Amino acid sequence: MRIEKKILICGAGIAGPACAYWLHKYGYSVVVVEKAQTFRDGGQNVDIKGAGQQVIKMMGLAEAIEAKDTLERGQKYLDAAGAVIAVFPKGAVGTLTSDFEILRGDFARVLFEATKGDCEYRFGTSVTNLDDSGAGMSVTFDDGRAEDFELVICGEGMSSSTRAKVLAQETRFRYLGAYMAFFKIPRRPEDDNWAYSVNGVGGTFITLRPGNEKETTVLITFLRKDHDIEGDNSAARRDLLLKALKGRGTVADRITAELDMVQDFYFGPMSQVRASAWSKGRFVLIGDAAYCPTPFTGAGTALALVGAYVLAGEIARGESYAEAFAAYERLVRPYVEASQDQLSPRFIRLLHAKTWFGISVTHLAQKFFSSGGVQKVLRPSAAKREKGVAEDFVFPQY
Numbered sequence: 001m002r003i004e005k006k007i008l009i010c011g012a013g014i015a016g017p018a019c020a021y022w023l024h025k026y027g028y029s030v031v032v033v034e035k036a037q038t039f040r041d042g043g044q045n046v047d048i049k050g051a052g053q054q055v056i057k058m059m060g061l062a063e064a065i066e067a068k069d070t071l072e073r074g075q076k077y078l079d080a081a082g083a084v085i086a087v088f089p090k091g092a093v094g095t096l097t098s099d100f101e102i103l104r105g106d107f108a109r110v111l112f113e114a115t116k117g118d119c120e121y122r123f124g125t126s127v128t129n130l131d132d133s134g135a136g137m138s139v140t141f142d143d144g145r146a147e148d149f150e151l152v153i154c155g156e157g158m159s160s161s162t163r164a165k166v167l168a169q170e171t172r173f174r175y176l177g178a179y180m181a182f183f184k185i186p187r188r189p190e191d192d193n194w195a196y197s198v199n200g201v202g203g204t205f206i207t208l209r210p211g212n213e214k215e216t217t218v219l220i221t222f223l224r225k226d227h228d229i230e231g232d233n234s235a236a237r238r239d240l241l242l243k244a245l246k247g248r249g250t251v252a253d254r255i256t257a258e259l260d261m262v263q264d265f266y267f268g269p270m271s272q273v274r275a276s277a278w279s280k281g282r283f284v285l286i287g288d289a290a291y292c293p294t295p296f297t298g299a300g301t302a303l304a305l306v307g308a309y310v311l312a313g314e315i316a317r318g319e320s321y322a323e324a325f326a327a328y329e330r331l332v333r334p335y336v337e338a339s340q341d342q343l344s345p346r347f348i349r350l351l352h353a354k355t356w357f358g359i360s361v362t363h364l365a366q367k368f369f370s371s372g373g374v375q376k377v378l379r380p381s382a383a384k385r386e387k388g389v390a391e392d393f394v395f396p397q398y
């Protein structure tokens with residue numbers, strides 16, 4: 001597609017810079033605006049799964065990512081006293097650990113470094129108004145500056161404010177009946193390179209994962225019927241978290257003792273973004289802004305990477321933006337929906353046993369599925385595994 005003006009990308013997370021990479025490769029001029037004042041390197045462990053790994057390889061970034069791998073060896077389930085119930089090494093069916101394990105901030109930095117020389121990044125900037133004139137997109141920024149762009153690509157994550165200006169009616173949030181908190185605590189000498197997960201009564205699920213040499217990362221999810229904690233009420237969040245941790249065993253006690261020192265803290269509802277349309281006119285969504293599957297799936301990065309690759313490729317080969325956006329949605333939507341449909345409120349309740357009896361049954365299931373015999377039956381052959389990754393998403397060539 002021949003383009004006269006620049007393309008604007010909103011959001012310098014994962015999807016935005018990945019899309020900027022491909023658009024620059026196809027010869028377009030790209031401006032990326034990010035509302036944070038500086039590059040955001042927050043976040044805990046992200047898994048780069050299936051087709052996402054292929055995009056990383058096509059971008060030539062596999063080595064840079066591997067250099068930052070957290071080296072997680074697999075996942076162990078513990079009981080409340082800290083005794084090991086079941087072990088799922090990396091590669092086992094059902095383990096949390098994928099082939100590429102990296103802290104979100106490290107991953108975002110690899111993408112930023114790969115694009116900052118070729119694309120224009122403007123930090124501390126966001127969109128206040130968009131006007132689709134037919135011939136282009138007139139955009140006003142919060143510093144008062146107005147500028148024309150050929151297209152606007154919105155990769156602002158789950159709570160995107162620019163999406164709300166254009167596709168509010170089309171966007172729906174699906175609450176899965178739980179809240180999530182992520183943060184880091186100081187690493188201890190006994191923290192090795194395993195992820196440790198423990199079920200707590202009342203429907204709490206806690207996982208500790210290797211972070212960097214100084215920090216261990218924490219992921220806590222807990223059942224909550226209603227999505228009723230809005231905004232930035234840090235006292236309410238803290239109280240809820242303390243309640244979810246109280247009396248939940250040794251791992252929970254350690255986290256409670258460290259909670260006051262936590263700086264980089266994410267807390268929010270476990271919700272998916274489901275948009276009935278991903279574009280309107282010259283405006284199009286990518287990544288979590290369009291199809292957040294929730295960080296609980298570990299699939300958000302793969303969806304963002306695949307979406308960025310396809311959107312940029314379709315813009316390059318399409319006759320018009322309308323054709324390109326339609327092809328992007330047609331190709332990526334089934335992949336997104338397959339990933340999002342893996343989670344339901346019912347499945348989340350199943351993973352978060354509430355009673356001691358439920359937890360005992362969960363432990364039995366964890367033991368059963370981790371046993372050598374069951375893993376042998378469940379584990380696809382090497383050939384099928386190769387094929388599985390390849391078929392996760394069938395990549396168009398651009």
Ligand SMILES: Cc1cc2nc3c(=O)[nH]c(=O)nc-3n(C[C@H](O)[C@H](O)[C@H](O)COP(=O)(O)OP(=O)(O)OC[C@H]3O[C@@H](n4cnc5c(N)ncnc54)[C@H](O)[C@@H]3O)c2cc1C
Binds near residue numbers: 033044160304
């Ligand atoms: C700080 C942070 C920590 C995270 N931690 C985890 C984690 O620990 N585990 C996990 O699985 N996932 C985490 N995620 C989500 C994960 O990055 C995404 O699920 C996934 O990688 C898809 O990326 P994305 O680029 O679509 O969205 P995001 O990574 O959320 O990036 C969106 C970017 O847009 C920016 N932005 C938002 N609004 C505007 C605006 N109005 N104008 C301009 N810019 C805007 C944000 O500051 C952010 O940099 C985190 C996201 C962020 C932003």
